[in-house]
Amino acid sequence: MNRAEEIKKRRTFAIISHPDAGKTTITEQLLKFGGAIREAGTVKARKTGNFAKSDWMDIEKERGISVTSSVMQFDYAGKRVNILDTPGHEDFSEDTYRTLMAVDAAVMVIDSAKGIEAQTKKLFQVVKRRGIPVFTFINKLDRDGREPLDLLSELEDILGIASVPMNWPIGMGKNFQGLYDFYNKRIEVYQPENGERFIEFDENGEIDASHPLTNNPFYAQAMEDAELLLDAGNEFDEKKVLAGQLTPVFFGSALTDFGVETFLNTFLAYAPEPNGHKTVEGEIIDPLREEFSGFVFKIQANMDIRHRDRIAFVRIVSGEFERGMGVKLLRTGKQVKLSNVTQFMAESRENVENAVAGDIIGVYDTGTYQVGDTLTTGKLKTPFEPLPTFTPELFMRVTAKNVMKQKSFQKGIEQLVQEGAIQLYKTYTTGEIMLGAVGQLQFEVFKHRMENEYNSEIIMTPLGSKTVRWIKPEDLDEKMSSSRNILARDRFDHPLFLFENDFAMRWFKDKYPDVELMEQFSV
Ligand code: GDP
Numbered sequence: 320m321n322r323a324e325e326i327k328k329r330r331t332f333a334i335i336s337h338p339d340a341g342k343t344t345i346t347e348q349l350l351k352f353g354g355a356i357r358e359a360g361t362v363k364a365r366k367t368g369n370f371a372k373s374d375w376m377d378i379e380k381e382r383g384i385s386v387t388s389s390v391m392q393f394d395y396a397g398k399r400v401n402i403l404d405t406p407g408h409e410d411f412s413e414d415t416y417r418t419l420m421a422v423d424a425a426v427m428v429i430d431s432a433k434g435i436e437a438q439t440k441k442l443f444q445v446v447k448r449r450g451i452p453v454f455t456f457i458n459k460l461d462r463d464g465r466e467p468l469d470l471l472s473e474l475e476d477i478l479g480i481a482s483v484p485m486n487w488p489i490g491m492g493k494n495f496q497g498l499y500d501f502y503n504k505r506i507e508v509y510q511p512e513n514g515e516r517f518i519e520f521d522e523n524g525e526i527d528a529s530h531p532l533t534n535n536p537f538y539a540q541a542m543e544d545a546e547l548l549l550d551a552g553n554e555f556d557e558k559k560v561l562a563g564q565l566t567p568v569f570f571g572s573a574l575t576d577f578g579v580e581t582f583l584n585t586f587l588a589y590a591p592e593p594n595g596h597k598t599v600e601g602e603i604i605d606p607l608r609e610e611f612s613g614f615v616f617k618i619q620a621n622m623d624i625r626h627r628d629r630i631a632f633v634r635i636v637s638g639e640f641e642r643g644m645g646v647k648l649l650r651t652g653k654q655v656k657l658s659n660v661t662q663f664m665a666e667s668r669e670n671v672e673n674a675v676a677g678d679i680i681g682v683y684d685t686g687t688y689q690v691g692d693t694l695t696t697g698k699l700k701t702p703f704e705p706l707p708t709f710t711p712e713l714f715m716r717v718t719a720k721n722v723m724k725q726k727s728f729q730k731g732i733e734q735l736v737q738e739g740a741i742q743l744y745k746t747y748t749t750g751e752i753m754l755g756a757v758g759q760l761q762f763e764v765f766k767h768r769m770e771n772e773y774n775s776e777i778i779m780t781p782l783g784s785k786t787v788r789w790i791k792p793e794d795l796d797e798k799m800s801s802s803r804n805i806l807a808r809d810r811f812d813h814p815l816f817l818f819e820n821d822f823a824m825r826w827f828k829d830k831y832p833d834v835e836l837m838e839q840f841s842v
Contacts, residue, residue, distance in 0.1 A: 322639055322675060326606050329677030330590045331401040331634075333419055335443065336428035337436030338407040341458040345428055345573040346391070346402060352583055353393025353400060389619065389632065390679045398587050401679055407438060411758035413739065414617045416709045417690060419445045421616040421634035421679065424452045424590045427566070428573075431457050431464030431491070435477045443478050448707075450563045451594075454586050455482065456579075461509075461572040463492035468544065474566060481565045483553045485585060486578070487545055488570045490537030497532075498570060498578055499541045501548075502555075502585055506532065509577055561591055593677030596636040598701040604637050606676035610697030611638035611646060613680075615688050616706065618738055620768055630661070630681040631688040636703070638696070640674045649693040649702045657694075659683035690739030710838065711742050711755030714785050714817065715762055718752070720776040731773030736810055741765050747806040747814065748797060753782065785817040786824055788836035799831060813840040 336342040391402045403422055405415045419425065425446045427439060446453055457470055464470075467488055474482045486507070489496040497509040506518040506526055518526045532538050559565035569585070571578020595603040596614070604612055617632040643658045661681040674680050682688070693702035719728035732752065736743040741762070742755035756762055762779060769775045785805075795814050800806035803823040804816045816836070818824040828836065 323607050325399075325639075326676045327592050328397065328399045329401065329593050329675065330398050330424070330587060331403070331422050331593065331677050331679070332424040332426055332590060333403045333405050333422045334426045334428060335405055335419075335439060335446065336407070337430070337433070337438040340428045340430040340433070340436070340439070341573045342407070342428050345426075345456065345458065345579060346404075348573055348576050348579040349400075349402065349583060350391060350393060352580060353395040389617075390681075392678075396584065396587055399678075400587070401677065403679065405442065410760050411438070412761040412764075413709050413711075413742075413757050414619075415442070416445050416757065417616045417706055417739075419449065420706050421614075421632070422451065423592070423594045423677070424454065426586065427453055427455045429455060429457050429470065431459050431467075431470065431570070432462060434465055434470055434473045440477065443480075445709075447478075447480070447563065452560050452563050452589070452591060453480065453566045454582075454590070455566045455568040456573075456582055457568060457570045458573050460488050460491050460495055460570050461575050461577070467570065471568065474568070480563075481553050481559070482568050483555050483560075483565055484548060484568045484570075485555075486570055486581065487541055487548070489532075489535070489541040494537050495572070496535055496537050498581070499545055500581065501545065503581065507578065507581060508532070509572075509575075557589065560589060593636075596634075597704045598699075599704055600701050602701065604699065604703075606637050608637040608699075610695060610699055611640060611644065612636045612693065612695040612699050612703075613640075614694070614703045614706075615682075615690055615692040618684065618688060618690055618740070619681075620740070620764070620772070629684045629686075631684040631692075633680050633682055633694060635674060635676050635678050635680065637676050637699075639676075640678075640680055644696065646694045646696050648687065649695060649700075650689065655687060655694070657682055686734065689737055706739075708742070708839075709757055710787050711757055712784050712786075713756050713759060713762070714744075714782040715754045715756075716751060716780040716782055717754055718778050720778050724775055727773045727775040728769075728777070731769045731775050734773075735765060735768060740768070743810045744807040744815070744817070747800065747808055753805075753807065753817070754779075755785075755787070782817075783819075785819065786821065787815055787817055788824065788838065789813055789815040789840040790834055790836065794834045799827070799834070809840070811840075815840070 334342050334346060389404050393400050403418050405418050427443060429435060429439065455474065471482050474480055485502040486498040486500040489499055495509050498507040500507055504520045508516055508518065518530060520526060526533065553565060556565055560567060569578060569582040571582060573579055593606040595605045597603055613633040613635040615631045615633055618629050620629040640657065643656060645654050645656050648655050691706045719725060732743065735741060744753045744755060745751065754762065754765065766777055766779060769777050792814055797806060803819040804827055807817055808814055
C-alpha cells in the first residue's frame with residue numbers, strides 16, 4: 320500500500336463524556352471489535368486500579384498502563400483507528416483539552432438517564448470551537464432514562480448543535496425492545512428470542528406484520544416518533560456533519576454490547592480522513608505532503624522517577640515517520656533525532672517502525688519538548704498555530720518549603736510552566752507565585768514532579784476557584800486591586816485580575832465601567 324492510501328485509512332478521534340456515562344465500557348467494546356483486546360476489561364483495569372489522588376505509589380504503578388491507554392490503535396473494516404483518551408474524574412487537566420486539538424472527530428457519550436452533564440459540556444465547547452464532526456452515542460438504554468425526544472432537544476438547547484437520529488429506541492429499561500434503524504433500514508432486536516438480530520424493512524419502511532414485535536405497544540410508539548422525526552426532524556447532511564454543525568445520534572447500550580457495532584460501522588463510514596493543520600501564517604499543511612511534520616499536544620511525565628524522562632505525544636500532520644529520522648524542532652531551530660519512539664496499542668507500548676499522517680507517536684523526551692512544538696523535515700519553515708490556552712478555574716499559592724532552595728524551586732517552576740504542565744501567575748506588586756489549573760490532579764502532578772525531578776519540596780495553599788480576566792496594560796491601576804479581585808500578571812507579564820466570583824466581577828464592572836475585561840489577552 321502506498322503512503323497516500325495508508326494516510327486515507329486513518330481515523331483519529333476522541334471520546335468525550337462526563338464521568339460514568341460509559342466511555343470506558345464503549346471503548347472496550349470498540350477495541351474488541353478491532354481485535355485489539357481479547358476480552359473487555361483491559362481498559363477498565365486502569366480505571367479501577369485504585370487511582371487514588373493522594374496515593375502516588377499507585378499512580379506510579381499505574382503509569383505504564385495509563386500512558387498505553389492514552390492512545391489506542393486498531394484495524395477495523397479496512398481502516399486504522401486511533402482513539403485518544405480524554406481522562407475524566409481527577410485526571411481532568413489541560414492535557415484533556417489539548418488532546419482534542421489532535422483529533423479529527425469526536426464521539427460524545429451521553430447517559431440516557433442524565434442527559435448533558437457538566438464535563439460533556441466543557442469538552443464539547445472545545446470541540447465546537449474546532450469545528451470538527453461530533454457523533455453522539457446515547458447510552459444505557461437497557462435502563463430507564465429520559466424521553467429520547469427530550470434528549471435531542473437538550474443537544475440543541477444546551478450545546479447548540481442540531482441533531483439527526485440515525486436510529487431510535489423501541490422502549491427502554493425493562494421494556495427495551497431494540498432500535499428502529501433509519502439509516503440501515505432495519506430493526507435491530509434487543510435479546511431476540513429466535514436469534515434473529517436484524518429484521519430488514521420492506522419497501523414501505525416496515526417489517527412484516529406477522530412479526531410479534533408489531534404487536535408491541537413500544538413498537539407502535541417508536542413508529543409514531545419515527546414518523547414525526549422524518550417529517551419534522553433534521554435531514555442527514557454529510558457536509559453539515561463534517562463541518563460539526565449536525566451531530567448524528569445513535570442509541571444503544573454499551574454494557575450489553577447493543578448498538579455499538581452499528582454505531583462503529585456508520586461512524587467509520589463518515590468519520591473524516593486526517594485533516595490538514597494550519598501554520599501561524601495560515602497555510603494549511605496537507606497530510607499528503609511529502610515532508611514529515613507534526614506537533615506536540617501533550618507531555619506525559621515521570622515514566623521513571625529516577626530520570627526526568629517523559630513522553631511527548633506527537634500528532635503527525637503530514638508525511639511519514641521513520642525510525643531514527645532527523646527532524647527540526649522549529650522553536651529552537653535544532654535538529655533532533657527521533658530514535659526512541661513508541662506507538663500505542665491497547666495492550667502494550669510497542670516500538671514503532673513507521674507511522675503516517677493521522678497517527679500519534681510518543682517521543683521519548685528528556686526535557687527537549689514543550690507542548691505546542693512543531694517538528695518538521697524538509698521545506699516546512701513555519702510552525703503550526705499555537706495550541707489554544709484554556710483558562711484555569713482552580714488556583715493555589717505556592718512557595719518553597721526550604722527557603723535555601725530557591726534556585727531549584729525557580730528552575731522547576733519555570734520548566735514545568737514552559738512545558739505546559741500548569742499556568743503561572745504572580746501577584747502584581749509582590750510577585751507571589753500562584754498556579755492555575757483546570758483540574759485538581761494538575762496540582763498534584765506538579766507537586767510530585769517538583770519533588771522528584773527538581774528536588775524541591777513545596778507548600779501549596781488553595782485559593783479556590785477564581786475567574787481570570789485580562790485587562791489592557793493602559794487600564795492598569797494598582798488601586799483597583801483588592802482581596803476579591805487580585806491584580807496579577809501572567810507568565811508573559813500581561814496584567815489580569817483573579818476575581819473571587821461572579822459577584823466580585825459584576826461589582827468591579829459597575830465600579831470601573833471603562834475597564835475592558837477580556838477572556839484572553841489581546842492588545
Ligand atoms: P466512564 O466513566 O464514562 O468511563 O464510564 P464507565 O464505562 O466506567 O461506566 C460507568 C458505569 O456505568 C459502570 O458501572 C458501567 O458498568 C455502567 N454502564 C456503562 N454502560 C452501560 C450501559 O449501557 N448500561 C448500563 N446499565 N450500565 C452501563
